[in-house]
Amino acid sequence: MPKGEGKLLAQNKRANFDYAIEETIEAGIVLNGTEIKSARNGKVQIRDAFVRIRGGEAWISNMHINPYEQGNQFNHDPLRARKLLLHKKQINTLIGKVQREGATIVPIKMYLKNGYAKVLIGVGTGKKKYDKREDLKKKDANRAIARAMKDRLR
Template identity: 75%
Template sequence: MAKKPEDKVLAQNKKANHDYFIEETIEAGIVLQGTEIKSIRNAKVQLKDAFIRIRNNEAWISNMHISPYEQGNRFNHDPLRSRKLLLHKKQISTLIGETKRDGYTIVPLKMYLKNGFAKVLIGVGKGKKEYDKRDVLKKKEAKRDMDRAFKERNQ
């Protein structure tokens, strides 16, 4: 299990917690080109439709949008290119084993800076069914109502 990010969160995939039961998280570095880190530091990154695929025993993140840097001119990068994730061989093999099971996938959860390096928190999650999503929303709403009633009673 990875530690929670202590530094500034630059991008968050809120849809992942809605669509998946996240069971395990791992912190991964990311290989960047040229001006991508400058765009990331300006929080011009989006994880909404991103997904992680394992190819040739390497982890790759696809569909992560990093906007081109404004002062980058011809040195700018392709915003939607696949980027390699930096993981240990043992971590990749456990991810492969986890995703072999039915309904499990690897999704990016957060992107943040840690000691000046861009890191991605990835999670292994099992897809939720439609009734699971409704059930979770009902529980959240009931908890919110109970907290509101408790707060009113104490005042």
């Protein structure tokens, strides 16, 4: 995590497995009052979420924030699209990468930073099945090497 980050609210562990992430960008997110209260309680799920650019603005869709327990009639729709706060230059860069390279924009983690909710989004291309298998082989090999080094130091 970058310096100054606070509480981790949600993490998409499948993002690095399913996508080859080349670049990450930190974005603010527009949340309602009951949404931020529920998020602070850790009731956020971003596994199926994705980012879409519409009308020159970035929107995160399919991110599930549970309704706040004490929210009564002012509760929000759990799956509504939420606006991401990015600079125009960053949005134009994302548009270019998605159109030219066929990249996908996925949220990697959501956290609190100085009291504000932030989303770390990654730009990457989807991995093929053989790429995923190769990553698993590398991970297993590194784990075996670390285990052997640990035994050797004893």
